[in-house]
Amino acid sequence: MNSIRSRRWRWLSWLLPNTLTTVGVLAMVLGTSPGVDAQFDGILLAIVIAVAAALAIEFLVCLWIAPSRRGRRAYLSSSKGMVDLACALALPLGWLLAPDVHDARLFALVWTLRYISHSTGLTLIWRVMIRSRVALLSIAGLFLVVTLTGATLAHVFERETQPQMFGSVGRALWWAIVTLTTTGYGDVVPTTIWGRLLAGWVMVGGIVMFALQAGIIATAFAEELQRRHFLRTWELVISVPFFRDLGAAAVADIVRLLQARDVNAGTVVVREGEPGDAMYFIVSGEATVRVAPKPVVLGPGSFFGEMALLFNTPRSATVVATQPSVLLVLDIADFHQLAGRRPEFVNLIETEGRLRRDQNVTAG
Numbered sequence: 001m002n003s004i005r006s007r008r009w010r011w012l013s014w015l016l017p018n019t020l021t022t023v024g025v026l027a028m029v030l031g032t033s034p035g036v037d038a039q040f041d042g043i044l045l046a047i048v049i050a051v052a053a054a055l056a057i058e059f060l061v062c063l064w065i066a067p068s069r070r071g072r073r074a075y076l077s078s079s080k081g082m083v084d085l086a087c088a089l090a091l092p093l094g095w096l097l098a099p100d101v102h103d104a105r106l107f108a109l110v111w112t113l114r115y116i117s118h119s120t121g122l123t124l125i126w127r128v129m130i131r132s133r134v135a136l137l138s139i140a141g142l143f144l145v146v147t148l149t150g151a152t153l154a155h156v157f158e159r160e161t162q163p164q165m166f167g168s169v170g171r172a173l174w175w176a177i178v179t180l181t182t183t184g185y186g187d188v189v190p191t192t193i194w195g196r197l198l199a200g201w202v203m204v205g206g207i208v209m210f211a212l213q214a215g216i217i218a219t220a221f222a223e224e225l226q227r228r229h230f231l232r233t234w235e236l237v238i239s240v241p242f243f244r245d246l247g248a249a250a251v252a253d254i255v256r257l258l259q260a261r262d263v264n265a266g267t268v269v270v271r272e273g274e275p276g277d278a279m280y281f282i283v284s285g286e287a288t289v290r291v292a293p294k295p296v297v298l299g300p301g302s303f304f305g306e307m308a309l310l311f312n313t314p315r316s317a318t319v320v321a322t323q324p325s326v327l328l329v330l331d332i333a334d335f336h337q338l339a340g341r342r343p344e345f346v347n348l349i350e351t352e353g354r355l356r357r358d359q360n361v362t363a364g
């Protein structure tokens with residue numbers, strides 16, 4: 001019940017500020033349309049002012065509810081605090097700096113920072129950029145060299161036929177950038193045969209460079225996500241005493257094979273009679289094994305689903321998550337691989353599996 005309420009609260013606290021920002025920014029954008037009549041323009045201006053006031057109040061409330069002076073300083077130096085301050089000051093600054101009221105409204109654009117100030121995706125992008133900075137800087141250097149070379153050659157080939165566009169290397173730079181980025185506005189076009197050959201070369205160079213850049217960024221993204229996944233799984237794994245007792249080397253070996261899975265209360269994780277494809281370790285929460293005569297409740301640190309893998313039999317019982325739980329899943333193929341590499345790990349599981357099987361036989 002509490003978790004539903006907190007989820008609803010989290011959803012509301014995401015929805016309300018974003019709706020406010022969107023309404024304010026939309027009113028600013030609509031206000032720039034030339035056809036807007038005076039009455040509608042007045043309404044849009046009132047909306048922008050109301051949103052600006054709400055943002056200023058929100059900032060002051062955040063400052064006010066900070067528990068101490070240190071808390072206030074922490075809020076102000078956080079990315080959220082800085083964005084909130086910038087949003088609160090955007091419109092007053094606009095009115096100070098911009099000559100007319102229409103231009104002052106454009107400062108509401110600063111409010112869009114709120115969309116990204118809470119986003120973890122932003123830190124992810126930042127880390128990816130930092131991680132691939134050397135490769136990206138090399139590409140940027142290459143881009144510069146090819147642009148300058150293209151502009152210089154275009155100047156040589158085209159200056160006589162089109163002095164207006166290619167009369168200097170500086171003028172030819174516009175053509176080189178538009179061609180290298182494969183934008184192709186078509187406002188400047190080479191007319192000599194050498195100029196056209198050069199254009200083809202610059203276009204192909206541009207495609208290769210952008211493909212390289214995309215590849216570098218995609219690889220860095222994948223590596224960063226993998227690193228995060230590894231760290232999260234590592235934290236979960238060492239929170240389970242069963243793994244902690246195996247030692248760091250074994251944990252490092254096993255952690256790569258485990259997948260974290262969040263399950264809701266009531267989820268049937270394992271169904272009696274089905275073939276076994278994985279076993280599960282409970283990090284947090286609770287699971288109930290439906291065995292006769294009395295169901296067995298398993299808590300954090302326990303595991304289940306091992307019997308089908310060990311004895312090559314169908315699932316001996318149905319196991320249901322009776323609380324929202326975090327599980328670590330070990331695939332059957334990885335389980336058998338581990339049995340060869342880490343016999344101590346599988347022996348521990350086998351001892352428990354045999355015990356459970358005997359208990360079921362006795363009870364049956």
Ligand code: CMP
Nearest residue numbers: 289296304305306307308315316317356
């Ligand atoms: P498996 O047979 O693969 O799927 C059902 C799981 O329930 C089983 O593995 C065990 O992990 C677990 N289980 C079965 N019987 C018991 C028991 N008596 N006590 C605890 N767990 C059990």
